[in-house]
Amino acid sequence: MDLIYTSSLEGITPEQLEGFFVGWPNPPSPQTHLRILKGSSHVVLALDGERVVGFVNAISDGVLSAYIPLLEVLPPYQGRGVGSELMRRMLEQLEGFYMADLPCEPELAPFYERFGMRRAAGMFLRNYARQAGS
Ligand SMILES: CC(C)(COP(=O)(O)OP(=O)(O)OC[C@H]1O[C@@H](n2cnc3c(N)ncnc32)[C@H](O)[C@@H]1OP(=O)(O)O)[C@@H](O)C(=O)NCCC(=O)NCCS
Structure with missing residues (x-):
């Protein structure tokens, strides 16, 4: 499978983004x-x-901190190393920051530990009425 990895959104259209947010x-x-x-x-x-x-995306203050809100691989492409490659490339981009945080379900912690990330407790709010975006 020859996939191309890019950090450029140039020319990307909504039609190319069908099928995400499964579940x-x-x-x-x-x-x-x-x-x-x-x-x-x-x-x-x-x-x-x-x-x-x-x-995968990240939001950063540009100085100290970055937050990784979303990582997703389309189901037919899962289990082939795509998620790992996305994370590897993202963490490489975030290397200069003091903190890179993301919340995840406990069963996914071993996946993230592969990249040197450590488990932590966290708190969050969710406004489900805004799940589709504001
Ligand atoms: C998590 C996700 C991004 C991983 O992408 P991927 O391309 O399948 O990942 P890789 O092929 O690089 O790695 C697969 C590893 O991920 C782990 N993994 C994936 N999904 C998992 C899950 N739901 N629970 C536990 N482990 C999981 C497995 O341990 C697997 O390990 P293996 O290589 O020993 O089989 C993908 O499963 C996905 O999109 N899931 C739905 C969205 C999601 O949960 N995103 C993370 C939000 S925190």
Whole structure:
């Protein structure tokens, strides 16, 4: 499988972003997904031809901290190292920051530990009425 990894959103259209947010009751549309990516400080995409098959984004203050809100690989592409490559490339981009944080379910912790990340407790708020974006 020859995937291309890129941090550029140039030329990316909503049509290339179909199929993400699997299992979300009220998912962002592909148009909103593109807005999310454009509003992020850091992005890595995995492309199979024209189709985006995986992505990760980060939001940063540009000085100390970065937060990784979303990482997803389309189901048919999972389990082939795509998520790992996206994370590896993202953490490389965030290397200069003091902190890079992300919340995850406990069962995914071993996946993130592979990249040297450590477990921590955290707190969060969710406004489910805004799950599709504001
Ligand atoms: C998590 C995710 C990004 C991993 O991407 P991927 O391309 O399948 O990952 P890789 O092929 O690089 O690595 C697979 C490893 O991830 C781990 N993994 C993936 N999903 C997992 C899950 N739900 N629970 C536990 N481990 C999981 C497995 O341990 C697997 O290990 P293996 O290589 O020993 O089989 C992908 O499963 C996904 O998109 N899941 C849905 C969205 C999601 O949960 N995102 C993370 C939000 S914190």
